[in-house]
Amino acid sequence: MTISNPSSNVVLITGAGGWLGGILSSALLADPETPDVKLILADIVEPQVPAGAPKGSVITRKADLCDPAEIDQLFTTAHGVPDTIYCFHGIMSRGSEDNFDLGLKVNIDSIRAMLERARAESDNGTSPSPIRFIFTSSLAVYGGPLPDVVGPSTIATPEGAYGCGKLVSEIMVNEYTRRGYVDGRILRLPTIVVRPGVPSAATSAFISGIIREPLKGLQAVCPVGDSLQSPELDLAAWVASPETTIRNFVIAKHVPASKFLAHTRAVYLPGFTTTVREELDALREVAGEEALKLVTFKDDPTNRRIVSSWPARFDNSYPVGLGFIADEGGMVPIVRRFQEAVKAGTA
Numbered sequence: 001m002t003i004s005n006p007s008s009n010v011v012l013i014t015g016a017g018g019w020l021g022g023i024l025s026s027a028l029l030a031d032p033e034t035p036d037v038k039l040i041l042a043d044i045v046e047p048q049v050p051a052g053a054p055k056g057s058v059i060t061r062k063a064d065l066c067d068p069a070e071i072d073q074l075f076t077t078a079h080g081v082p083d084t085i086y087c088f089h090g091i092m093s094r095g096s097e098d099n100f101d102l103g104l105k106v107n108i109d110s111i112r113a114m115l116e117r118a119r120a121e122s123d124n125g126t127s128p129s130p131i132r133f134i135f136t137s138s139l140a141v142y143g144g145p146l147p148d149v150v151g152p153s154t155i156a157t158p159e160g161a162y163g164c165g166k167l168v169s170e171i172m173v174n175e176y177t178r179r180g181y182v183d184g185r186i187l188r189l190p191t192i193v194v195r196p197g198v199p200s201a202a203t204s205a206f207i208s209g210i211i212r213e214p215l216k217g218l219q220a221v222c223p224v225g226d227s228l229q230s231p232e233l234d235l236a237a238w239v240a241s242p243e244t245t246i247r248n249f250v251i252a253k254h255v256p257a258s259k260f261l262a263h264t265r266a267v268y269l270p271g272f273t274t275t276v277r278e279e280l281d282a283l284r285e286v287a288g289e290e291a292l293k294l295v296t297f298k299d300d301p302t303n304r305r306i307v308s309s310w311p312a313r314f315d316n317s318y319p320v321g322l323g324f325i326a327d328e329g330g331m332v333p334i335v336r337r338f339q340e341a342v343k344a345g346t347a
């Protein structure tokens with residue numbers, strides 16, 4: 001399979017009204033490797049045009065991507081056919097666990113519909129080469145007995161609706177790539193800390209919440225353990241900062257297709273291992289004992305079961321070999337950066 005990258009410089013981001021899609025839009029406009037990039041931003045809620053976007057560079061569309069007709073309108077805008085799609089829309093972990101049918105519809109059916117629409121461009125010959133299809137997956141695709149350190153050949157066996165949906169879509173992205181319909185890049189994201197704003201429907205939301213809320217002077221409930229002394233606080237997670245993750249999204253666009261393993265486009269993005277206890281220690285180090293006192297405990301076994309089923313240790317060699325980058329310095333610099341953002345009023 002030979003795939004060369006198209007170069008029309010038009011990027012479609014789905015889920016652009018969400019957190020990562022929103023910050024990726026700004027990052028792409030600032031990327032020196034894609035000058036004059038044109039963006040098509042789509043979401044079921046009206047996406048925002050990034051501040052400072054050059055006039056005419058951004059088209060926004062409010063669209064339900066479960067409807068093929070609404071997908072179609074994203075390929076017929078004044079910007080023309082995208083050469084790259086960041087397929088970011090989705091129902092987050094707890095959301096798809098609690099509403100199984102909605103999770104299947106959005107995390108599987110609409111991704112298949114997006115792939116079909118991208119394929120039509122390649123079938124028609126209207127796109128000079130297959131559209132780059134960058135899909136955000138998750139470490140929730142893993143479950144069951146796992147090796148101490150996950151590597152590129154570890155088999156994914158999810159134990160939840162979210163991981164199941166992501167894995168089904170991954171398999172389709174791989175197959176559409178193998179057939180030359182798209183140029184897929186599948187990014188299995190670590191849990192990203194610290195997420196700003198209000199708590200999300202993700203099972204892992206507390207991993208950000210126990211840092212974010214106290215730094216804002218608010219109470220946070222930790223659903224793991226009953227006190228600072230609980231052994232449950234040793235629960236480990238594989239995490240990365242938003243800054244590094246966004247940089248990796250931009251890098252994903254530039255990785256030569258030939259560098260990926262021949263049999264799969266799935267890549268877990270670099271991250272590092274932290275525990276709930278290490279997070280709380282970092283909070284204490286950066287913001288003091290008073291901030292730590294804002295964290296209270298109410299053990300939630302469902303939440304703990306799901307997060308515990310996700311692996312917390314990965315071998316970074318493969319993604320770093322592809323050119324992706326890793327955070328350095330653990331939780332403390334991440335907590336410090338978020339504290340600065342809170343002080344600046346941008347968190």
Ligand SMILES: NC(=O)c1ccc[n+]([C@@H]2O[C@H](COP(=O)([O-])OP(=O)(O)OC[C@H]3O[C@@H](n4cnc5c(N)ncnc54)[C@H](O)[C@@H]3O)[C@@H](O)[C@H]2O)c1
Nearest residue numbers: 015017018019020043044064065088089090136138189192
């Ligand atoms: N944030 C993380 O830590 C993390 C970790 C692993 C994977 N991911 C994946 O990365 C992607 C982006 O994550 P995020 O944190 O920005 O999530 P988010 O929930 O902030 O954004 C997802 C967006 O998808 C949109 N959406 C949902 N259903 C839709 C539909 N039918 N049509 C159009 N839009 C629809 C929502 O309105 C929302 O704006 C998701 O696919 C998520 O599963 C995120």
